């Protein structure tokens with residue numbers, strides 16, 4: 001058995017380095033390896049299960065054409081040459097007859113690698129003049145807020161949570177979604193730190209927290225503004241720091257003054273005493289750090305909520321010492337550009353928000369005639385998924401799906417193309433929590449006839465006639481060109497070739513306002529940036545009422561069983577809806593009942609689990625499930641509205657209102 005080095009590129013904040021045991025061309029096991037000192041030998045269950053995807057029965061082995069009507073699932077295997085010439089011909093004829101904007105490429109962070117997205121794929125679609133995609137399904141509101149206030153300044157490292165005296169985990173569930181934050185939190189707690197968790201669910205961390213605030217989804221902006229108001233009102237705002245480093249202080253102070261604790265309590269569903277206690281702890285304990293998660297962004301107030309939460313450390317003066325400040329995404333830590341590799345300027349063609357895929361497929365003008373899906377599984381991961389599915393079934397839509405496994409989206413395709421996994425192609429990947437850049441070589445040959453994104457898009461550039469001399473097509477050359485774009489390229493290249501891993505210029509453990517500072521144009525914190533204020537429908541920090549379309553709020557957070565919908569093909573147990581005892585009793589329901597969760601967009605048929613781990617008024621379905629996991633083929637995404645967040649045009653998965661009732665018979 002051979003042991004080979006690799007790097008996990010799955011969509012997760014952590015950036016694990018891996019050791020892969022290989023025998024006779026097959027992957028046997030994946031374990032952690034110590035090259036990344038921040039993740040060490042500890043890896044999650046998802047990547048450990050990855051060999052079952054690579055060699056599993058759901059793997060797409062050869063290209064295929066649909067046979068029979070859409071949705072009936074019949075496919076006929078074909079050669080790569082047949083498949084690519086048909087795809088190239090369709091791209092060409094759609095462009096000729098309807099214009100390039102009738103083509104929509106649809107991809108998200110499914111591969112999470114720097115080689116497999118926004119390189120040769122972007123070259124093809126830009127040169128074809130295709131519609132552009134706004135990649136908003138995740139991190140759009142938090143990203144806009146982090147950009148507007150701090151220019152995406154690097155965050156407090158996971159390791160430095162050890163130094164904190166107060167840790168606030170706000171809308172994040174690292175026990176499932178980024179496990180390497182747990183040991184530092186545990187160590188800090190053993191050294192006497194207080195832990196606060198703000199989450200509608202009693203998460204694993206909430207169980208061991210000193211304080212759990214089971215907030216109503218979509219109301220975090222009220223809680224954060226209430227805390228800011230308290231800081232100003234009680235004379236604990238750090239005016240010296242604010243004068244030196246921040247703009248927009250008066251605007252923020254004015255907007256926060258509308259949030260006395262009694263109003264905060266009423267809106268958030270929290271008790272006033274715990275809100276006050278949290279505000280007092282945050283004012284007085286230092287260092288204090290906030291882990292800002294993505295759970296709080298997925299609602300109409302999500303951008304303002306993220307901005308208000310990130311404004312807190314500035315107002316309270318928590319920056320400037322190790323273990324103080326905030327952590328949001330560290331995705332922007334690496335200053336790498338792929339524009340040189342793409343070799344085509346970004347066109348000014350129509351910009352399609354991916355959260356509107358369903359309505360765009362059904363109503364878009366000019367109509368989308370060709371949809372090219374890769375690095376994503378939109379049939380189940382985008383909001384209002386019944387409309388997405390209806391759009392995919394349009395007879396006059398030509399759909400290409402390029403994936404590793406037979407996803408629910410692949411089953412709707414006209415042409416299916418088999419993709420390699422990260423164990424079969426070269427990759428360059430950075431984590432967005434642990435900011436390590438890692439390069440990795442393939443550890444096995446492609447399974448079946450799978451090909452990498454770089455290879456397939458390069459071939460399509462040639463077949464569609466958009467290839468230009470000088471275009472980079474070799475993965476190694478592309479990787480080198482991306483590394484070359486780093487300001488300190490030779491150091492990065494040297495570290496990557498010596499150990500497969502590079503440290504960002506700001507280091508692994510920067511202290512905010514000591515080692516790193518805001519990357520805004522002014523170099524100062526913009527607490528109320530004009531652009532965000534203009535973008536948010538009622539202005540930044542305004543609370544938009546959550547008018548009840550139905551009484552319960554459905555949220556669908558990440559679980560340990562999949563990474564978004566990736567690896568969910570390995571989940572064997574059917575979906576369960578989790579509901580609080582009070583809500584169950586009020587409806588005469590109990591654990592094990594067959595239920596129907598519904599609103600006007602869709603319905604999910606599944607089993608009920610009654611629990612005290614979810615606050616009343618809120619119900620939970622897992623994120624990432626496939627159609628097979630519910631009794632009627634719909635998932636949480638079918639119930640999620642395709643309305644957009646206040647900033648960034650993001651998805652409102654946790655802003656779904658539903659009702660639940662017993663189902664008379666099991667289907």
Ligand SMILES: Nc1nc2c(c(=O)[nH]1)N[C@H]1C(S)=C(S)[C@@H](COP(=O)(O)OP(=O)(O)OC[C@H]3O[C@@H](n4cnc5c(=O)[nH]c(N)nc54)[C@H](O)[C@@H]3O)O[C@H]1N2
Pocket residue numbers: 011012013046138139170171172173174176177178198199200201203215216217218219220292293294295296297299555556557558559560561562563564565623624654
């Ligand atoms: N195992 C695993 N790891 C993953 C993923 C996965 O699917 N599985 N997904 C990856 C991806 S793509 C991402 S973006 C990250 C996401 O990682 P997280 O930031 O942890 O995001 P979520 O799981 O969406 O939600 C986090 C928590 O927010 C809570 N929540 C929901 N609504 C609200 C609200 O309005 N306010 C507050 N305060 N809390 C709320 C949920 O109950 C949940 O516990 O994880 C990544 N890591």
Ligand SMILES: Nc1nc2c(c(=O)[nH]1)N[C@H]1C(S)=C(S)[C@@H](COP(=O)(O)OP(=O)(O)OC[C@H]3O[C@@H](n4cnc5c(=O)[nH]c(N)nc54)[C@H](O)[C@@H]3O)O[C@H]1N2
Pocket residue numbers: 011107108109110111112116137138298374375376377378380381382402403404405407419420421422453556557558563564565566622623624636637640653
């Ligand atoms: N209900 C609900 N839905 C959600 C969320 C939620 O909170 N609730 N959260 C959302 C979040 S946070 C995110 S990030 C999105 C993610 O949604 P998606 O971007 O759709 O991500 P995945 O479900 O991981 O699907 C990625 C697909 O890309 C394929 N892939 C991986 N690597 C490669 C490659 O190299 N080449 C090719 N061609 N394909 C590859 C994988 O096999 C997989 O099928 O889901 C969102 N969906």
Ligand SMILES: [Mo]
Pocket residue numbers: 011138139
């Ligand atoms: Mo995400």
